[in-house]
Amino acid sequence: MKAIVITRPGGPDVLEFQEVPDPELRPGHVIVRISAAAINRADTYQNRGMHAVPPGCAPYPGLECSGTIEAVADDVQSWKVGDQVCALLGGGGYAEKVSVPAVHLLPIPKGVSLQDAAGLPEVVCTVWSTVFMTSHLSSGENFLVHGGSSGIGTFAIQIAKYIGAKVFCTAGDLTKLEQCRVLGADVLINYKEEDFVKRVKEETGGKGVNVILDNMGALYLQRNLDALSMDGRLFIIGFQGGNSGEVNLGPILSKRLTVQGAGLRGRSVEKKAQIVDEVLTHVWPAVECGKVKPVIYKTFPLAQAADAQRLLETSKHVGKILLIP
Structure with missing residues (x-):
């Protein structure tokens, strides 16, 4: 062959x-x-x-x-x-x-x-095993996926919307964000033009999102912790933004956060x-x-x-x- x-x-x-x-x-x-x-x-x-x-x-x-x-x-x-x-x-x-x-x-x-x-x-098994089997996203919760226009992102938007979550996503241009909207994303964030933490807080009355699916790693780690709500769950599946850096661990204790990572x-x-x-x-x-x-x-x-x-x-x-x- x-x-x-x-x-x-x-x-x-x-x-x-x-x-x-x-x-x-x-x-x-x-x-x-x-x-x-x-x-x-x-x-x-x-x-x-x-x-x-x-x-x-x-x-x-x-x-x-x-x-x-x-x-x-x-x-x-x-x-x-x-x-x-x-x-x-x-x-x-x-x-x-x-x-x-x-x-x-x-x-x-x-x-x-x-x-x-x-x-x-691959995308279905990755998203289901992380966001649902492990982080237990449920109906009525707020969910943020980074890279909403990726293979992982396009599926995560759809399945999270299907189960009844409010879906936030980041992408790098208006065309991609519009396609994410068509797939069901509720809050569209251009990461090149706005701070996703600030936008998340504005959209949730200061509470933050319940679950984040992250492919960036170190670059977004502190901001992801800041964007999570009480009892929030961060699941890391990639290191496109690096795998090493300094972080203030305070939010993990004060908000009872869970940080996990896994490959498939x-x-x-x-x-x-x-x-x-x-x-x-x-x-x-x-x-x-x-x-x-x-x-x-x-x-x-x-x-x-x-x-x-x-x-x-x-x-x-x-x-x-x-x-x-």
Whole structure:
């Protein structure tokens, strides 16, 4: 099969389209012939040697895909050859085929195309496991997501609105903010022109938001603490603004704050399976009734993965970028 190989540590230029061995069918796994794969910032970190591949996973980038099952291990009873699925991957999405634990598969939601479904698994599992399973965002609460126009952001806005939260988001220009509004965001904050802490306080009568989903890390840490309400919860999923800095810990004590962080890729097969099960139960109905949808910005042929990553790194996109084998 063909796949995108990381030839050395570096930026998108290190990616090469090469012939590689087909994946092996292992117990508990299926082989998926990929119809589309979505790209994520974690892929660009893997290029640079900063995001380790979990043991047993394919070395090629790619954390989510959709496609058709081509082979099924003897001990897998829940899926069959020919089933159309989308998959949460530990790696290997930038390829024509991938081996996936059967417990990490989801059916294609009704009303979503096989290709577009590739943009769901990683973002859905990330947001559901952080904002809902861990931070317990609930109806009537205030929720802030940074980077509202990203793949994570576009989904987080929709699902938070669906469960009845008031949604705040940040983005860097008016066009992106307008698209966030269309997806359901209630309060739009241009982080280049206004202080999101001040705006949050104005919109909440000085109370702050209950939950923040943050991809910036150190750059926003103090301001995130200041923007949270009593008993607020901050969940950090990225370090685009750095991973080291000084912070006044006072708000954590005075407001009884919870600060947590986690990645998805490195979790155990069993933990990921639990997240996938919750997504099927709680999120798939929202997708199938049209309240939540994948937001696809652009597609590229698999061989042009480097160009797709370059676009991702400009942050000009809204939603997901897909690769088509």
